[in-house]
Amino acid sequence: MRKAYIDAIGMYVPSNVVTNKDLEGRMDTSDEWIRERSGIEERHHVDGECTTDLALKAAEEALEKAGMTPEDVDHIIFSTMANDYFVPGGGPMMTRRLGIPGTPALDIRMACSGFLYGLSVAKAFIESGAYDNVLLITSEVQSVALDFSTAGRDTAVLFGDGAAATILKATDEDRGLLSVKTHSDGRYAEDLMLRTPSTLDNPFLTNELLDKGYGRVVMNGRSVFKHAITKFPAVINEALDAAGVNKRDVKLVVPHQANLRITEAVANRLDLELHKVVYSNIQKYGNTTSASIPIALYEALQEGRIEPGDKIVVASFGAGFTWGASVMTW
Numbered sequence: 001m002r003k004a005y006i007d008a009i010g011m012y013v014p015s016n017v018v019t020n021k022d023l024e025g026r027m028d029t030s031d032e033w034i035r036e037r038s039g040i041e042e043r044h045h046v047d048g049e050c051t052t053d054l055a056l057k058a059a060e061e062a063l064e065k066a067g068m069t070p071e072d073v074d075h076i077i078f079s080t081m082a083n084d085y086f087v088p089g090g091g092p093m094m095t096r097r098l099g100i101p102g103t104p105a106l107d108i109r110m111a112c113s114g115f116l117y118g119l120s121v122a123k124a125f126i127e128s129g130a131y132d133n134v135l136l137i138t139s140e141v142q143s144v145a146l147d148f149s150t151a152g153r154d155t156a157v158l159f160g161d162g163a164a165a166t167i168l169k170a171t172d173e174d175r176g177l178l179s180v181k182t183h184s185d186g187r188y189a190e191d192l193m194l195r196t197p198s199t200l201d202n203p204f205l206t207n208e209l210l211d212k213g214y215g216r217v218v219m220n221g222r223s224v225f226k227h228a229i230t231k232f233p234a235v236i237n238e239a240l241d242a243a244g245v246n247k248r249d250v251k252l253v254v255p256h257q258a259n260l261r262i263t264e265a266v267a268n269r270l271d272l273e274l275h276k277v278v279y280s281n282i283q284k285y286g287n288t289t290s291a292s293i294p295i296a297l298y299e300a301l302q303e304g305r306i307e308p309g310d311k312i313v314v315a316s317f318g319a320g321f322t323w324g325a326s327v328m329t330w
């Protein structure tokens with residue numbers, strides 16, 4: 001049966017590294033607090049670059065690794081929390097940046113679950129025979145929407161900027177995506193959101209709204225934590241069942257890098273060994289939202305932690321709330 005598989009991944013993070021110590025100079029926080037609560041040591045922030053600048057660098061690397069030119073891309077799927085423009089989205093912008101006008105492009109706004117939702121669309125596109133080569137871009141510039149005063153410290157210290165580009169291709173071989181399961185629950189929308197610009201307001205963007213802080217990411221950290229540690233294991237088990245794969249046969253679980261404490265709790269609940277079976281690189285990048293899973297996959301591959309034939313699980317949880325998991329044979 002025709003399946004979709006990940007052929008190549010490219011990644012890019014801005015060169016500007018912001019350490020916890022750097023943040024100490026901007027708000028009332030400490031390196032110790034951030035490490036203890038999140039595991040994060042440093043993250044990258046843009047210095048004038050926009051979302052599609054990061055995306056282009058990642059896409060160029062992925063295309064080169066796949067031995068493709070931009071013209072070989074049949075369809076773009078673009079995931080981000082923050083686009084260059086509110087409208088149009090990053091998908092059409094990437095056809096301009098890659099020099100492939102006319103290429104179909106789809107924008108998805110599923111925050112931290114953008115990669116999982118992207119996989120589910122790419123899988124359907126490829127399995128149905130509609131497209132052979134799909135470019136899934138996940139690019140995030142969050143530092144411009146964070147409050148770096150003490151009032152925003154619970155959120156601002158967690159996020160980082162970064163991008164990844166994943167090329168999915170068709171295969172008849174015994175490899176590729178076995179299952180993708182996704183979910184959402186809008187009852188918790190306000191527990192992690194960026195409100196403005198919003199049609200709740202007319203006009204939807206005013207100085208007054210910005211003064212209220214509505215142009216910043218806000219989060220109810222305890223609610224996110226509580227839901228993440230139950231939803232991650234549940235959806236991973238669901239995706240394993242759908243794929244007919246036993247948990248003990250999984251070589252590596254690559255979760256969305258939300259917070260090391262969430263990853264630890266998920267590993268515990270699944271009875272999987274952290275570091276050996278559950279991958280983490282949040283220490284270097286913070287939470288890069290939809291880019292975090294493919295960036296982690298990229299580094300796991302580079303470290304030789306994934307080999308052809310391995311069973312790999314990826315999983316996410318984030319704003320919406322949204323969550324998902326996928327099982328694949330590498």
Ligand code: ACO
Nearest residue numbers: 029030033037112153154157221222224225258259317318
């Ligand atoms: N530096 C220093 N102190 C801080 C900071 C900071 N950056 N942020 C908050 N504090 C203070 C609080 O103000 C509070 O002070 P108080 O006791 O005087 O009121 C104290 O630290 C403890 O705050 P809590 O909210 O109790 O801290 P908690 O242990 O819950 O940790 C955290 C907060 C890290 C946000 C936690 O709730 C968490 O991990 N939540 C998950 C959120 C998350 O990981 N989101 C990632 C993005 S969403 C996603 O990708 C799924």
